[in-house]
Amino acid sequence: MKDLEGKVVLITGASSGIGEATAKLLASHGAKVVLGARRKDRLEKIAEELRKSGKEAIYEVVDVSRYEDMLRMVKTAVKAYGKVDVLFNNAGVMLLSPLHELKVDEWMKMIDINIKGVLYGMAAVLPVMREQNYGLIINTNSTAGYRVMANSAVYSGTKFAVRAISDGLRKEESTDKNIRITNVAPGPVDTELVSHISDTALRDELNEFTKTKGLSPEDVAEAVLFAISQPESASVDEIIISPAKKLGK
Numbered sequence: 649m650k651d652l653e654g655k656v657v658l659i660t661g662a663s664s665g666i667g668e669a670t671a672k673l674l675a676s677h678g679a680k681v682v683l684g685a686r687r688k689d690r691l692e693k694i695a696e697e698l699r700k701s702g703k704e705a706i707y708e709v710v711d712v713s714r715y716e717d718m719l720r721m722v723k724t725a726v727k728a729y730g731k732v733d734v735l736f737n738n739a740g741v742m743l744l745s746p747l748h749e750l751k752v753d754e755w756m757k758m759i760d761i762n763i764k765g766v767l768y769g770m771a772a773v774l775p776v777m778r779e780q781n782y783g784l785i786i787n788t789n790s791t792a793g794y795r796v797m798a799n800s801a802v803y804s805g806t807k808f809a810v811r812a813i814s815d816g817l818r819k820e821e822s823t824d825k826n827i828r829i830t831n832v833a834p835g836p837v838d839t840e841l842v843s844h845i846s847d848t849a850l851r852d853e854l855n856e857f858t859k860t861k862g863l864s865p866e867d868v869a870e871a872v873l874f875a876i877s878q879p880e881s882a883s884v885d886e887i888i889i890s891p892a893k894k895l896g897k
């Protein structure tokens with residue numbers, strides 16, 4: 649029997665990068681994965697590939713910044729599989745520039761997706777987890793949620809907020825309900841995230857850095873697997889993954 653056999657895992661931002669790699673890794677360990685993101689074609693392709701290789705995967709097209717979408721994703725999972733063991737709140741955007749150069753719409757986008765998206769995911773899934781008397785919520789944070797990077801007042805702000813929200817919720821959800829909240833915080837990862845940065849010089853610099861010295865999405869997926877695999881008694885509140893091991897590459 650595989651170690652995640654029977655576990656139902658919801659993953660947002662599953663159409664690329666860390667979300668996609670995590671969906672593939674967890675499904676290969678026996679989990680039933682429910683993929684959520686906005687790009688239907690990508691979700692369909694990933695779910696189909698997984699099913700073709702005998703894994704269990706469905707998807708729901710969602711915008712995490714819409715509460716009704718997150719409610720629908722949870723409903724779909726419960727209808728298909730009867731429960732939710734894990735929510736991996738992973739979708740996010742990063743638009744780096746000095747604050748005065750960012751348009752208000754851009755910083756609102758980061759707040760909507762990175763903060764509201766995480767809150768909506770939690771709010772949508774918690775009633776189900778409370779009813780079940782167990783559940784694990786994993787939020788993708790960032791080392792930017794611990795130390796502010798250059799040109800990242802808003803992005804770092806959203807990730808600091810996710811840490812605060814996670815800490816607050818961990819205090820509220822008493823342990824007798826067996827609901828755990830973990831933050832996985834990687835350093836730079838080689839994904840499409842950087843492609844949304846409008847400043848081309850900064851984008852190229854970061855692209856070069858993540859490609860040569862960054863983590864891979866699979867490294868982060870391993871950390872998520874580790875968090876899920878821990879027994880409740882050894883629950884971890886946060887996992888910070890430094891790319892330092894690759895700095896000599």
Ligand code: NAD
Nearest residue numbers: 661663664665666685711712739740790836837839840841
């Ligand atoms: P990515 O761009 O490949 O993945 C982000 C995913 O979120 C994509 O699937 C995208 O379609 C989805 N998404 C964006 N807005 C959405 C919305 N409104 N509704 C639903 N889905 C939406 O990049 P990634 O690096 O895999 O990012 C995943 C997470 O990792 C993000 O929260 C990001 O902040 C965090 N992170 C990334 C890095 C890095 O260097 N790449 C480092 C630390 C943390």
